[in-house]
Amino acid sequence: MKGVASIVLLAALASLALAAPDRRFPKTGKEWTPQSLVNPDELGDYFEGDIVLPLPLMGRNGLIDEKYRWPGGRVAYEFDTTYSESNKDKVRKAMNEYETQTAGCISFHERTSEGDYILFKHDNNDGCHSSVGKRGGRQSINYPQWCLDKFGSTLHEMLHALGFHHEQSRYDRDDYVTIMWENIEAGHEHNFNKYSSSVISGFGEDYDYGSVMHYSAHAFSANGEKTIVTKDPNAHIGQRVGLSEVDWAKLKKMYKC
Numbered sequence: 001m002k003g004v005a006s007i008v009l010l011a012a013l014a015s016l017a018l019a020a021p022d023r024r025f026p027k028t029g030k031e032w033t034p035q036s037l038v039n040p041d042e043l044g045d046y047f048e049g050d051i052v053l054p055l056p057l058m059g060r061n062g063l064i065d066e067k068y069r070w071p072g073g074r075v076a077y078e079f080d081t082t083y084s085e086s087n088k089d090k091v092r093k094a095m096n097e098y099e100t101q102t103a104g105c106i107s108f109h110e111r112t113s114e115g116d117y118i119l120f121k122h123d124n125n126d127g128c129h130s131s132v133g134k135r136g137g138r139q140s141i142n143y144p145q146w147c148l149d150k151f152g153s154t155l156h157e158m159l160h161a162l163g164f165h166h167e168q169s170r171y172d173r174d175d176y177v178t179i180m181w182e183n184i185e186a187g188h189e190h191n192f193n194k195y196s197s198s199v200i201s202g203f204g205e206d207y208d209y210g211s212v213m214h215y216s217a218h219a220f221s222a223n224g225e226k227t228i229v230t231k232d233p234n235a236h237i238g239q240r241v242g243l244s245e246v247d248w249a250k251l252k253k254m255y256k257c
């Protein structure tokens with residue numbers, strides 16, 4: 001019986017090995033589904049998944065230098081020609097969220113002649129990505145379909161462009177999370193960098209597990225094990241529903257709303 005059980009077990013293991021890739025841990029945005037244990041914005045090949053280099057100085061996860069802010073909180077934008085009306089509506093819904101929640105302190109308008117602006121791209125062969133802060137001139141946010149279909153990821157990329165980095169990049173993050181380096185996919189270790197207090201600021205707010213800018217627990221996992229373990233065993237990280245109260249507070253402080 002023992003021998004038979006072993007054979008059955010081996011056969012089961014073999015079929016698991018031959019099975020399709022685990023959909024809970026997609027490696028590309030195209031494999032992402034709402035059931036995935038990582039977020040679509042964590043699946044790009046960019047720096048930290050979705051950030052276009054170079055990085056400006058950041059002020060705990062918000063940029064300190066005011067030159068990287070949009071003057072008056074006013075952001076000019078254009079859609080590239082590949083946007084359907086329904087996809088434009090998804091981006092506008094995210095813009096409206098910023099305008100409503102900040103009582104108009106942050107606003108978006110279609111570009112006329114502004115030199116500094118965001119070009120919204122819709123390239124499904126590329127990951128979700130944005131620069132951090134206003135870079136000067138044209139800068140792009142790419143929203144492939146899977147990023148438009150996850151409202152929190154749509155908001156996440158805009159918050160990068162407004163001047164915020166990932167929450168787990170804060171210099172004090174090791175007091176709140178443990179990075180499981182041995183579980184991180186080779187070559188992606190840089191995604192878990194942290195930055196000194198001269199570079200980024202938390203605008204007086206404590207570390208926020210609930211931030212829309214926090215990675216999920218399995219981001220860039222090589223083996224399906226967690227790459228980030230919270231020191232608070234009850235904390236949940238990686239939500240992409242919307243900005244947390246702390247996210248809103250920091251954004252309003254950055255823009256002096």
Ligand SMILES: [Zn+2]
Pocket residue numbers: 041050051156160166
């Ligand atoms: Zn990001």
